[in-house]
Amino acid sequence: MRVEPYRAPLRGGRHCVVRQSSRDDAAALLDLERAIVRARHGIVKHEDELPADADTYAEQRERAGLTARDGSAMCLAAELPGGHLVGEATLLRRFKFRMLRHVGILGLGVHPEAQGLGVGRALMERLLGLAATHRDPDGGRVRRVELYVRADNARAIALYRSFGFVHEGTRRDVVRGDGGAFVDDLIMGLLLSDDAPAAGR
Template sequence: MNKRNIQVSLRQGNINDAEAILELQKEVLSESKFMISIIEEYQETTEQLRNWIEKILNNKREKLIVAESKGQIVGLIVFRSKSTKRLSHTGSFTAMVKKQYRNQGIGKLLIKELLNWAEHNPLVEKVSLGVLSTNQRAIELYKSMGFVEEGRKIKEVKFSDDLYVDDILMYKLV
């Protein structure tokens, strides 16, 4: 359940979710002003997504969680770890929620589930993320969940000739 009593369930994503995840990613990229990539750059195929999901499922330091409502994937969170030995205890996440399901607590549910997994995974010690400085709602959510600003990439994202946005790096030790 969430804020508006919409039935939402969380589960581990799997290869059979590739098509629905692809549609979710395209939808979010096409309308979100808070993503670094834009839809015109997104060239992923269902087969490539299946391979990506399979790699996550076969890595004990990575996780894919999907949120479902009425049998439809409405959100996801994915945690990817660093591949080098000295950074393998860390990783970062990306989360997406369909527009009509935002501001209902689904993102918070996904993050809670991810943090619970990370806290019980002896291979994960640090959970990180990047968030655009213009995404104040997300920044407040992350802070409320114990994430701390670690640094900032100044003018990292360029939206137009005279509009730049910082990428805020945040983390939480688990």
């Protein structure tokens, strides 16, 4: 599937371009993930657990299915003017069984210095719009979107709730925080109705 770039308004009169990500973005996406991990908020990784270089990162994404163009993965990047990549949103239909092919797993990351501008909202609007309107050659589509979020990540939870995501369950003590305390992980889900209008453009 091909996604046309979209100029999304941000707070303060700014804007970003939301576009389809590609293998050529590997270095910028790795830098983005490193910045998010270094901020130590709402994450489940340490920096030394990330790939050491862009080529390895690109190969890891390919193995995970994030570079597919058949509708099984939808991966978007957000750029500020000047080409600085500040966010990514992914929707991966990772289940291969036909009975589960309507389920997409959502991931979202925004650079710490760009948080609060509306980048995450712009990415979510575009991604959910794609999920609502895309049809596979056999007529299949994404009907359920689910995500996992740390229970102490209030900003992200508020964003997801604003799009209609519902808290469906809790994985207790699944994350061991930097200080040793355990943190719950929330399961949130959104059902896309058959006649729902696209959430993005």
